[in-house]
Amino acid sequence: MNLPEDKNAYNALVNELKAHNYAYYVLSQPSISDYDFDQLLKKCEAIEKLHPEWVQPDSPTQVVGGEVTKNFEQVKHTYPMMSLGNTYSADELREFDQRVRKAIGDDFTYVCELKFDGLAISISYENGKMIRAVTRGDGVQGDDVTANVKTIRSIPQQLHGNYPASFDIRGEIFMHKKTFERLNNTLKKELLEQGVDEDKIAERLYKNPRNFASGSLKMQDSKEVAKRSLDAFLYFVYTKENICETHAESLKLAESWGFKVSDHYQECASLEDVLAFIQKYDTERHHLSYEIDGVVIKVNQYKHQEDLGFTAKIPKWAISYKYKAESALTQLLSVSYQVGRTGAITPVANLKPVQLAGTTVKRASLYNADELARLDLHDMDWVYVEKGGEIIPKITSINTEKRDLFAKKIQYIQACPECGTELLRKEGEAIHYCPNDSHCKPQLIGRLEHFVSRKAMNIDGLGVGIIELLFERKFVRYFSDFYKLHLVREKLIGLTKLFEVENEYEYKYENEIYIHYQRVLYLFKIAKKVDEIKHLKSESELNDYISKFEEPKKQREFNFIKEKIDGTFFKISDILSFMLKKFGYPLEINFNHLIKNILCVNDLIEKVNVLIDEEKSYSENEKILLKNFFDKHNTDILKLTNLKKIVLQEKAVNNIIEGINNSKNCNLGQFIYALGIKNLGLVGANLI
Numbered sequence: 111m112n113l114p115e116d117k118n119a120y121n122a123l124v125n126e127l128k129a130h131n132y133a134y135y136v137l138s139q140p141s142i143s144d145y146d147f148d149q150l151l152k153k154c155e156a157i158e159k160l161h162p163e164w165v166q167p168d169s170p171t172q173v174v175g176g177e178v179t180k181n182f183e184q185v186k187h188t189y190p191m192m193s194l195g196n197t198y199s200a201d202e203l204r205e206f207d208q209r210v211r212k213a214i215g216d217d218f219t220y221v222c223e224l225k226f227d228g229l230a231i232s233i234s235y236e237n238g239k240m241i242r243a244v245t246r247g248d249g250v251q252g253d254d255v256t257a258n259v260k261t262i263r264s265i266p267q268q269l270h271g272n273y274p275a276s277f278d279i280r281g282e283i284f285m286h287k288k289t290f291e292r293l294n295n296t297l298k299k300e301l302l303e304q305g306v307d308e309d310k311i312a313e314r315l316y317k318n319p320r321n322f323a324s325g326s327l328k329m330q331d332s333k334e335v336a337k338r339s340l341d342a343f344l345y346f347v348y349t350k351e352n353i354c355e356t357h358a359e360s361l362k363l364a365e366s367w368g369f370k371v372s373d374h375y376q377e378c379a380s381l382e383d384v385l386a387f388i389q390k391y392d393t394e395r396h397h398l399s400y401e402i403d404g405v406v407i408k409v410n411q412y413k414h415q416e417d418l419g420f421t422a423k424i425p426k427w428a429i430s431y432k433y434k435a436e437s438a439l440t441q442l443l444s445v446s447y448q449v450g451r452t453g454a455i456t457p458v459a460n461l462k463p464v465q466l467a468g469t470t471v472k473r474a475s476l477y478n479a480d481e482l483a484r485l486d487l488h489d490m491d492w493v494y495v496e497k498g499g500e501i502i503p504k505i506t507s508i509n510t511e512k513r514d515l516f517a518k519k520i521q522y523i524q525a526c527p528e529c530g531t532e533l534l535r536k537e538g539e540a541i542h543y544c545p546n547d548s549h550c551k552p553q554l555i556g557r558l559e560h561f562v563s564r565k566a567m568n569i570d571g572l573g574v575g576i577i578e579l580l581f582e583r584k585f586v587r588y589f590s591d592f593y594k595l596h597l598v599r600e601k602l603i604g605l606t607k608l609f610e611v612e613n614e615y616e617y618k619y620e621n622e623i624y625i626h627y628q629r630v631l632y633l634f635k636i637a638k639k640v641d642e643i644k645h646l647k648s649e650s651e652l653n654d655y656i657s658k659f660e661e662p663k664k665q666r667e668f669n670f671i672k673e674k675i676d677g678t679f680f681k682i683s684d685i686l687s688f689m690l691k692k693f694g695y696p697l698e699i700n701f702n703h704l705i706k707n708i709l710c711v712n713d714l715i716e717k718v719n720v721l722i723d724e725e726k727s728y729s730e731n732e733k734i735l736l737k738n739f740f741d742k743h744n745t746d747i748l749k750l751t752n753l754k755k756i757v758l759q760e761k762a763v764n765n766i767i768e769g770i771n772n773s774k775n776c777n778l779g780q781f782i783y784a785l786g787i788k789n790l791g792l793v794g795a796n797l798i
Contacts, residue, residue, distance in 0.1 A: 120157050120164050127154060127170040131263055132368060168239075168267035182253035182328070187232055188278055189348045191246045193423055194406065196430040200385055203407070206429050207381045213426075214414045220378040221357050222387040224395075225404040225430050226343055228284030229324045231259065233344075236276050238269040238367075245327070248565065258327050259283070261336035265344075266368040273367045274349050281344035281369075285323040286399045289339045290316065317469055319401055341400070344369040356410045374398075377410060388431050395433070404432040422793040435496040438471070439509060440464035442491045445476065445520050447527045451556025452788055453543040455533060457482055457522065459505055461495065466503065471495055474503040478540040479522040488517035528552050555581055557786050561589050565792055566784030567776055570769035575756045579607040589784070596767050605758040 127150055133141040142150075151170060158165045165171075197203055210218075230246040243259035245252040259265055262283065294315050301311050316322045326338040347353070347360045354360050358377050365371040374391070378384045388405050395402050409415055409427040418427040441462040448456045457476035464471055474495055476482050485505060487493075492512040493505045525532055526544035528551055533542040544550050558577050562569040569592065580586040583605060585598060595602065776784075779796035790798075 117161070117164050120154075120161070121166070123150065123154055123157070124166055124169050127151060128168075128268075131170055132266075182255060184247070184251050185242065185244045185254045186251040187244065187247075187249070188234070189232075191230060191232055191249045191252070191280070192420065192425060193249065194428055194430045195424045196404070196432050198432050198434065203384065203429070203431060204381060206407075207384075210409060210418065210427070214409075214417050218414050219356075219410040220381075220384055221361075221375060221408050221410045222378055222384055223345060223375040223406045223408070224372060224391060224398075224402045225406050225432075226282035226284055226372075227320045227401040227403045228282040228342075229320070229327055231255075231281050231283050231327075231342070232278055233259065233265065233281065234276075234278050235269065235273070238273055240265070240267045250565075253328070255327050257332040258329065258335040261332050262340045262342055264370040265342050269367040269369075271367045274351075274353055276350070278348040279344050279364060279369065280346040280348070281342050283323055283327060283340055283342045284400050285319040285326070285338065285340055287319060287401070288399065289341075290319040290322060293322070293338065321469070342370060343372045345371065352412055355412060357408055357412070357415075358410055378407075392433055404430050406430045422791075436466060437494050437496050437506065438464045438466045439492060439494055440471075442487065442489075442493050445482075445487070447523055449526060449528050449544055449550065449552035449556075451553055451560050451786060453545065453547055453550065453553050455523070455526070455542045455544060459487075459493070461493070464495065466495060466497060471497075471503045474505050476505065479535070479542060480540050482520065482522055487520045488513055489520065490514060490517060526550060551581075554587065558586060558589070560786045561784045562592070562773075563784075566780055567773040568769075568780070569766070569773045571762060571766040572769070575607065576758065576762075576766070579605055579756065579758070582607070592770050595770060599763060599767060602758055602763045602766075603760050607756050 127147075130141050130147055130150070154169065155171050158169065158171060195206075197206070232244050232246070232252070233240060234242045234244075240256070240260065242254060243256045243265075244254055247253060260267060265281075297315060298311055301314055322338070323340055326335055326340060329335050344364055345361065346357075347364055354363060358375070361371050361375065376383075376387050378387060384407055391402070391405060407429050409418065415425070415427040418425070420426060442459055443462055444460045446458050446460060448458055450456065457478070459474045459476050461472055461474060474493075476485070476487075485493075485508060487505075487508065492509040494507045494509065495503050496506050497503050522542070523533070526546065529544065529546050529549060531544050531546040531550065534545050535542045544553065547553050555578055558581065559574060561567055562572045562577070572592075577586070580595075580602075585595065585602070586592060779792070779798070782798055783790070783792045783795035787795075
């Protein structure tokens with residue numbers, strides 16, 4: 111390979127590669143073969159290796175990534191990333207059209223664009239160079255993912271043409287269907303090579319392109335992001351001064367600067383044209399190389415956009431039409447009730463898990479008593495579930511033909527499920543409330559969680575579990591108590607809580623539950639040790655008992671058990687004594703050999719019995735005991751594996767106190783919002 115020693119020749123090669131990249135990734139019109147491009151790229155890499163001082167930051171060799179980001183910095187958007195109002199019906203579109211015409215007259219046009227199913231991104235450019243890329247976040251601020259976005263070849267790092275000195279551009283990052291399939295096939299091959307059972311592989315594969323793209327963009331290693339072959343369409347330019355008169359013109363300008371703009375947009379003179387565009391892509395979307403979930407309709411003229419303005423959350427000059435959501439049939443298992451910080455009671459349908467739009471749905475909101483009555487839900491009904499707006503699952507209807515003849519109708523509760531107080535429902539309101547706002551635990555904890563949340567006081571380090579721990583140990587009950595925690599700092603260090611979490615299982619087939627039996631067998635392993643100490647009456651006796659052992663290994667084993675005791679000796683001792691009494695004497699067996707994978711409860715007898723029978727070191731009595739345990743006590747296993755532990759380490763306590771101190775610098779609007787006043791949101795708090 112002949113390498114030029116002249117920097118100008120290197121710069122010319124870089125520019126040539128950029129032009130080929132633009133033709134391939136933006137215009138979808140390759141100007142040379144892949145082989146020829148690869149040869150030029152290798153030549154460029156060789157030159158840069160010899161002359162690292164020549165390397166251009168936006169050289170095509172640099173988009174392979176390599177930067178590692180441990181924490182994504184939060185960046186405030188120059189222009190807030192607002193949501194769009196949405197609709198699923200032509201009638202609501204007509205209402206939108208009438209509102210627009212009433213406000214600005216008939217002298218305007220619409221622009222229809224595809225609503226890409228990906229991850230929204232805001233990219234800032236200064237003097238033609240990309241300086242920052244930020245995710246939507248909460249609309250006000252998001253995560254700085256610049257290093258990862260630079261690996262996306264269809265997003266230029268250096269613009270060309272007559273662009274503004276400073277501007278932001280919005281777009282959508284997504285993954286093509288074929289790319290998703292290719293990466294999933296690669297993963298499947300790797301899992302097979304690792305010896306993973308074929309019936310287990312499906313649950314390990316990526317679920318859908320959107321989630322895969324979103325997860326990829328938040329990876330810490332940009333080199334790994336580069337391997338995901340993400341793509342992007344850019345669709346809205348934000349500048350301090352208008353660069354043109356219409357949105358359609360801005361799309362053409364953005365394309366001339368080097369941005370990839372979708373070809374599938376159209377100016378529409380009337381609502382009929384808009385509806386025709388929607389109908390067209392309801393069919394054609396299935397033939398696109400990427401996923402869309404609807405169409406975005408915008409008023410084309412910027413002067414009219416300014417006249418129409420915004421509500422607190424959405425622009426009045428745009429709306430999205432969503433295509434009908436995918437539906438699935440599943441069975442209702444139960445109805446539970448959640449208590450919010452304001453005392454509002456929300457019924458929730460617990461469902462037999464079902465795949466819907468690429469994700470597993472286990473619950474659906476039932477909203478209120480009126481919705482429960484409208485659906486006429488009965489015990490164990492078969493229900494149709496959709497994802498409202500492709501995000502929140504909801505029950506749309508019931509398959510009454512599958513209903514059990516003797517099924518009882520589900521009635522809305524009359525008392526709070528947490529404190530037992532009789533519920534109230536004010537006239538004209540749909541929600542039931544628990545009036546016990548001073549003693550109902552979920553309300554008290556909910557208000558504390560709201561107070562420390564990002565949009566409120568924004569106190570880092572105080573997650574749900576930690577707030578529950580501080581509340582239960584009586585360190586925090588009122589908002590002001592957070593600002594006294596520095597006085598009890600030493601008492602906070604080492605605080606521990608065991609709390610119940612959702613079981614780590616999934617339904618794959620009817621009546622089957624999967625859990626990690628390693629967790630159960632771990633309890634077996636330490637239970638024999640507990641049997642040796644169950645006669646002790648206190649923690650001090652336990653300490654004395656441990657100190658008698660000279661062997662460090664023996665001491666470590668018992669100290670490990672003591673650590674699991676959570677500072678409350680009798681609590682864990684009672685649990686394990688219960689195991690001893692109910693299940694018989696646990697055995698010293700080779701647990702790692704016995705259970706290596708996740709096992710299915712319904713397949714348990716067959717699979718575990720085979721493993722036990724194959725273990726030659728077990729006596730017949732030991733085999734019988736193990737088989738009986740797994741055969742008879744599946745429910746108890748689930749209960750015993752349903753615990754999680756959190757411990758407040760010194761560093762965590764320091765971070766919490768630092769976050770509390772930093773929160774004192776909040777603005778008045780944040781503070782008012784943090785108080786959790788009923789019917790007062792963030793916008794209203796800021797206005798006050």
